[in-house]
Amino acid sequence: MALDAFSTATAGLRVTQAQIGVVSQNIANVGTAGYVRRTLSPVTSGTGNAGVATGTIARALDTAALKQLRSENSGAAYTALKSGIHTQLDALYGKPGDASALDGVFNAFTLSLQTLAANPTSTAARSTVLSAANDLATRIGSAANGVQALRSGLETQLSTDTTTASGLLAQLAKLNTRIIAATADDPSRPDLEDQRDQALNSLSGLIDINAVTQSDGSVSVLTGSGVTLLDRANAATLSFDARGTLSANALYDADPSRSGVGTIVATTPGGGKIDLLASGAIRSGSITAAIELRDTTLPQAQRQLDDLAAGLSRAMSDRLATGTAASDGIKAGFDIDLTGLSAGNAITLTVQDASGTQRNLILMPSYQSPPSAVPASGTDDANATVIPFTIPPPGASRDPATIRSAISAALGAGYQVSSVPGGEAGAVRILSTGGAALRAASASVTQVTSSSDTKGSATQIPLFVDGQSAALYTGSFDHGSQLTGFAQRITVNPAIVGNSASLVSIVGAASGSGDATRPQALYTALTSTQRTFSSASGIGGISAPTKSSVADFVQGVISVQGAAASAAQDLNEGQSIALSTAQGRFASASGVNIDDEMSNLIALQQAYTANARVLTAARDMIDTLLRI
Structure with missing residues (x-):
């Protein structure tokens, strides 16, 4: 009996000593990132299960809490990047109301026009207008350059993050191999599993993943959409074809040969390739946020600035032509004055079919023959049907x-086009002869013939022009979209800078240089005249064009970006709380609680003392028996 007690107490000491070692390890790693609390549960052994033996060391892992943690980690990385970029984007426009902010610079320009209208003979007032115009063009260009700088930064970040993700997948494959090779009682196995979980957690911050544990202890990694990136020791390689510094024309296309930005390709061990962006394989994490910002959010911000620059320029140089109802007694339609029509001066016809559905036909004039194809996304209405057509170029017979x-x-067929009886020579009558019914007709018609046409007989003037070449802005698509990137190229016409009298001098006007008509008309065109701005700008609804004055559009841009930044920040704060909650849940189940571990250590020390006393008693019994 003494021998049995001796054997049992010895086994108990061994088990207790091993448990104390595990608890000590837990305490020593209380601040170690990624460390999961270890447990050791004794197992019965011997005849009739009367003995005890050391079991295997296991991790106290809550798999459900870990899965939730990774999901929230992906979401937090996504919202953090979105919030950061939106905040930087909002800052590009300046603090609303500040003199240096976009709206402040615009208001200074309109105020200078008012001042000039009140005192058109003042040379100082003319200089102020030109200075304010230059400040406004520079401010718009600066914001647009900032947008492209953000896009270029995201392109670089995507390259870095893709390399990191690919490295993590390779690391996970190696860890899988080592874990499969390790036996269940190998003391290094929990450490390897900790390293693997840390790598998975890091990967989840980049892309949304689902880690599936296999029967051999390895894990397979799939994207949230189900694309396999890792199967045991076989990892996909991720690559990104970075394009460097991006311009306004650098946009994403599912066809890599036409895309102006990089895409992420996963190459499987078998050599197969999957375009993760074209397939929509990743849906969260910082990589997804960077893609959405680079390809959607920031291009829309660029479009807003391009639309603003175009509206500013055309408010100075164009005449808004609005159709008036017309009929020949049988057919109905509209008369519209297109005198001065130039390439890019889109004619928008609103038509209604038999079912009552309305849509826009956009007739896009071009100087090329045949005319270039025009994407609807480049016009005011991304849902319109665009019909390009050729007109005589400048200098030819118009x-x-x-x-x-x-x-x-x-x-x-279906429409009749003719001159307007008794109307202007350039007026056009368009009647429906069986096609869809006409409901409206409009156009923005450039009234100056070139950037050097600075006087003219009308109030319009090419104050803002396109780039260093000082090309007249008409919205042309003849050599690519003139609108795209115009915010970065808009500048004050040097012909007007060299002759500020053209701000008030109109050919044929009796008052000559003292005429306030032009500055007053320009002020009205900016602050009161309702212009059409594109649906792609997202001001007033993404699905349809919006009508507003240029002044109201400026406020709309600032308001939209401010609201987006605020919403992104609120979403990030909410996601941060969700992540903190998930971290707390995981830590409570799998983390080290120093108080609990100290209590366990005291209990184990008492158990060790009890086993030692049994050994002492058994030794004394044996000594007594030996002395008999």
Whole structure:
């Protein structure tokens, strides 16, 4: 009996000593990142299970809490990047109301026009207008350059993050191999599993993942959409074809040969390739946030600035042509004055079919033959049907009959195009003869012939022009979209800078240099005249164009960006709370609680003392028996 007690107490000491070692290890790693609390549960052994033996060391892992933690980690990385970029984007426009902010600079420009209208003979007032115009063009260009700088930064970050993700997948494959090779009682196995979980947690911050534990102890990693990135020791390699510094024309396309930005390709061990962006394989994490910002959010911000620059320029140089209802007694339609029509001066016809559905036909004039194809996304209405047609170039005969014929050919059967009886030579009558019913007609028609046409007989003037070449802005698509990137190229016309009298001098005006008509008309065109701004700008709803004055559009841009930054910040704060909650839940189940471990240590020390006393008693019994 003494021998049995001796054997049992010895086994108990061994087990207790091993448990004390595990608890000590837990205490020593209380501040170690990624460390999961270890446990050791004794197992019965011997005849009739009367003995005890050391079991295997296991991790106190709550798999459900860990899965939730990774999900919230992906979401937090996503919202953090979105919030950070939105905040930087909002800062590009300045603090609303500040003199140096976008709205402050715009207001200074309109105020200078008012001042000039009140005192048109003042040379100082003219200089102030030109200075304010230059400040406004520079401010718009600075914001647009900032947008592209943010996009370029995200392109670089995507390259870095993709390399990191690919490295983590390779690391996970190696850890899987080592874990499979380790036996269940190998003391290094829990450490390897901790390292693997840390790598998985890091990967979850980059992309949304689902880690599936296999029967051999390895894990397989899939994206949230189900694309396998890791299967035991076989890891996909991720690559990113970075394009460097991005411009306004650098946009994403599912076809890599046409895309102006990089994409992420996963190459499987078998050599297969999956475009993770084109397939929509990743849906959260910092990589997804960077993609959305680079390809959607920031291009829309660029479009807003391009639309603003275009609206500013065209408010100075264009005349808004609005159709008036017309009929020949049988057919109905609209008369519209297109005198001065230039390439890019889109003619928008709103038509209604038999079912009552309304849509826009956009007739896009071009100087090229055949005309270039025009994407609807580049016009005011991304849902419109765009019909390009050729008109005579500047310097050629601008016979109104030729333009009417071109419009008639573009519209085709179902519409009748003619001159307007008793109207201007450039006025056009468009009637429906069986096609969809016409409900509205409008156009923005450039009234100056070139950037050097600074006086003219009308109030319009090319105050803002396109780039260092001082090209007249008309919205042309003849050599690519003139609108795209215009915010970065807009500048004050050097011909007007060299002759500030053209701000008030109109050919044929009796008052000459003292005429306030032009500055007053320019002020009204900016602050009161309702212009059409594109649906792609996202001001007033993404699905339809919006009408507002240029002044209201400036406020709309600032308001939209401010609201987006605030919403992104609120979302990030909410996600941070969710992540903190998930971390707390995981820590409570799998983390080291120093108080609990100290209590366990005291209990184990008492158990060790009890086993030692049994050994002492057994030894004394044996000594007594030996002395008998």
